[in-house]
Amino acid sequence: SNGDRDFGPNTAVGGRAGKTRAMVEAGTTPMTLTYGIDTIGYADFDGTPPGGITAHPKYDPATGELHAVCYSYPGQLDRVRRVVVGNGGRVGKAPDVPVDDMPMIHDMSLTARYALVYDLSVCLDIEEAMGGGLFPFAWNPDHQARVGLLPRDGTAADVIWCEAPQCYVFHPANAYDADDGTVVTTVEGSAHRHATSAFTLDPADPLGLGFQLR
Numbered sequence: 001s002n003g004d005r006d007f008g009p010n011t012a013v014g015g016r017a018g019k020t021r022a023m024v025e026a027g028t029t030p031m032t033l034t035y036g037i038d039t040i041g042y043a044d045f046d047g048t049p050p051g052g053i054t055a056h057p058k059y060d061p062a063t064g065e066l067h068a069v070c071y072s073y074p075g076q077l078d079r080v081r082r083v084v085v086g087n088g089g090r091v092g093k094a095p096d097v098p099v100d101d102m103p104m105i106h107d108m109s110l111t112a113r114y115a116l117v118y119d120l121s122v123c124l125d126i127e128e129a130m131g132g133g134l135f136p137f138a139w140n141p142d143h144q145a146r147v148g149l150l151p152r153d154g155t156a157a158d159v160i161w162c163e164a165p166q167c168y169v170f171h172p173a174n175a176y177d178a179d180d181g182t183v184v185t186t187v188e189g190s191a192h193r194h195a196t197s198a199f200t201l202d203p204a205d206p207l208g209l210g211f212q213l214r
Contacts, residue, residue: 008031009029011023011025013037016066019032020033020034020035021043025071026073028052029043045089046089054108064087065086067083067085069115079098080103082150095154095155097156102123104122109172114150116172118169119145120145120146121141122140125137147185149161172186173187
């Protein structure tokens with residue numbers, strides 16, 4: 001984890017095992033807050049996450065687990081980590097998933113069968129990183145967008161990779177297992193096709209993409 005980094009978690013707030021945490025992606029340790037959202041201090045999940053967490057973990061009401069797909073810059077450039085936090089607030093599973101180009105994975109989706117890994121076309125920009133950029137990620141048209149279907153009890157060897165339109169997705173809206181065996185996910189706020197940066201929307205289709213993954 002990176003609790004000594006001069007960078008405060010600032011993206012999402014959630015409660016788990018009696019603690020309220022502010023969270024952010026890229027490896028920074030979560031920070032605990034009072035119920036009045038005053039800062040207490042950096043605090044991981046009882047020392048169990050091998051690294052930070054993510055901006056948007058997903059809660060499974062059926063199991064009580066918290067699920068996340070996490071990346072850590074600059075500590076883990078060649079992989080992301082699927083993390084499952086149990087009811088007691090400790091991490092139980094945390095398999096690594098190898099990836100190329102250090103994709104920026106802001107969010108994830110969860111279905112009854114799979115955790116979805118959005119390996120998309122915004123990746124680490126080495127020149128920006130070497131120039132001292134605080135968050136050196138940029139549109140990479142050479143990185144093939146894909147979505148990984150990681151079985152909930154699986155490892156990296158079990159991931160089913162499905163190519164997607166060249167795009168970047170900040171937030172998936174929904175995902176589910178269809179009756180025909182496919183996985184359907186709907187996403188919003190996508191930069192894609194002919195985008196030149198991570199934050200440029202295609203004016204012909206600014207707000208939505210739908211993927212059906214086989």
